[in-house]
Amino acid sequence: MKLAVHAPGRLEVRTVPVADPGDLLSRLPHPTALAWVRHGDGLVGWGETARLELPGGHDRFAAADAWLAETFGSAEVEDPLRLPGTGPVAFGSFGFDPKSADSVLIVPRYVLGRRDGHAWVTTIGDPHDDSPDALDSLDALAGALGAPRADGPPPAAFAPVAPGRLTWSDGARSAPSWAQAVQAATARIRDGHLGKVVLARDLIAHADRPIDARVLLHRLADRYPTCYTFAVAGLVGATPELLIRRAGAQVDSLVLAGTTARGTTPADDEARAATLFRSAKDREEHSYAVDMVRDALAPLCTDLDVPAEPELLRLSNVTHLASPVHGRLAADRTVLDVLGALHPTPAVAGTPTERALDLIRELEGMDRGRYAGPVGWVDARGDGEWGIALRCAELSGTRARLFAGCGIVADSDPAAELAEASNKFRAMRYALEG
Known part of the structure; x- marks a missing residue:
């Protein structure tokens, strides 16, 4: 099995508790969203620290598991909560057909989560990354933590816009x-x-x-709160x-x-x-x-x-x-x-x-x-x-x-x-x- 992998070296992972961030979906800074939310709880993510693209085959789940074990197993992790969804996390979606080559796992740069009355932010990767994408994400992260923005409202380019006609x-x-x-x-x-x-x-x-994707996620979560509203690599929906x-x-x-x-x-x-x-x-x-x-x-x-x-x-x-x-x-x-x-x-x-x-x-x-x-x-x-x-x-x-x-x-x-x-x-x- 040949895997398409984009990953850095050893990951640095830090989870910190935060005050209730409110609507998780409203914290997403980019249209390229990662999400898994039901009744307001769940996980949202943005940025990309690592990605695995899998070819077809009945062993694709085992291959994904092995890659994650290697990627997460060598990570330096600080996670005081140790709840499901804290620490390093990957979002994924697999092709329906075992012959499909569409399966993907994404380790985001940032994760914002809420579960059982706890809320947290996790950073995954290089904390000193100063790329434009990382800076945008850091700004959103500051908002999630309740810190004031230094430069006013979010840029119009990142505000969700409806699809139109x-x-x-x-x-x-x-x-x-x-x-x-x-x-x-x-x-x-x-x-x-x-x-x-x-x-x-x-x-x-x-x-x-x-x-x-954020426009669709908001509408689906509002209309179908008992479903799992999700977004992974352009696949968006609300599954019961x-x-x-x-x-x-x-x-x-x-x-x-x-x-x-x-x-x-x-x-x-x-x-x-x-x-x-x-x-x-x-x-x-x-x-x-x-x-x-x-x-x-x-x-x-x-x-x-x-x-x-x-x-x-x-x-x-x-x-x-x-x-x-x-x-x-x-x-x-x-x-x-x-x-x-x-x-x-x-x-x-x-x-x-x-x-x-x-x-x-x-x-x-x-x-x-x-x-x-x-x-x-x-x-x-x-x-x-x-x-x-x-x-x-x-x-x-x-x-x-x-x-x-x-x-x-x-x-x-x-x-x-x-x-x-x-x-x-x-x-x-x-x-x-x-």
Whole structure:
């Protein structure tokens, strides 16, 4: 495996407690943001001390873990808090397909975090760096610490600016073409080739101005506070699905599969939720995902709690079938170790996994990139939180590529799946359009 690495020599890392900084996202000084925030807590980062770009391969999680162990293991660290997310941290996102070469880990220059009533700032790298990027970051860091700025308000160049007028175009497939792909998938499933496949489609937005990730992050965090709002290397979104959280020996996951749109009235909403809960199609789709997570985690855990029945998770635009899973690791495995065992789940690929991946490559007509891959953060202790990159977009200048996917089983209806995908686009459309 050939790795693309940008890293300095030995890292110097210092974490200091700070007063509550308020809105973490408002502290980001650059459009090139790093973020993982839910209910106002989490981590934001800026600057870049080290980067690892990974080629495809099933061993990419192990390769990332080894690189981080070497990079963080030799660091000189001052961390009086020793909480998950303090000390050296890397933000990352992995390509969905094991063959993808899109995976990246970024060690930021600065991290601002809040968790369980504690807030902190971490600096990573050379404290004497006087480059322009570092000076901008130091100014933002002073603001995070509550120190007054010496030169007035932030420069206009760094103030978040909305994308402006948007025009939209189809991605790899038009809506009718994608519905035909769904129909082809249901035929394969009925013929016994596989039990489930997740098919995704993309949508392209073109803006008047370069798209600032911070604008999207603020809108997503305000509208979807129960989701994990994230940004890593131009991938921005708000995912409801926690793939894995590790804090010491404790691991937690939230399995989502099976979806319906929210109702237009309280009575309609309750009726839709009840229909979803009773739906044989959606319960089957959900059970595939839960069974796989159980099978992946059971060999790694001494205790594992998997609910017998799903519950309903209501977001502002959709309701999901959800199963929270909790366990205790049997050995000292990092969060990336566990990711390697879990991804891809049937919730984003299908089952059996390899047949589902082959069918996705055949029918989607596009490269997903990092959509539906793991996204999150990891620290030097191996703790971290990783979600599945859903309800997201890849940003590139004035262009945004949005994604939405649906679980397809034998009795899936192409028109209904197309409507579900359109509904799932709404989160990022709102983030772009305001």
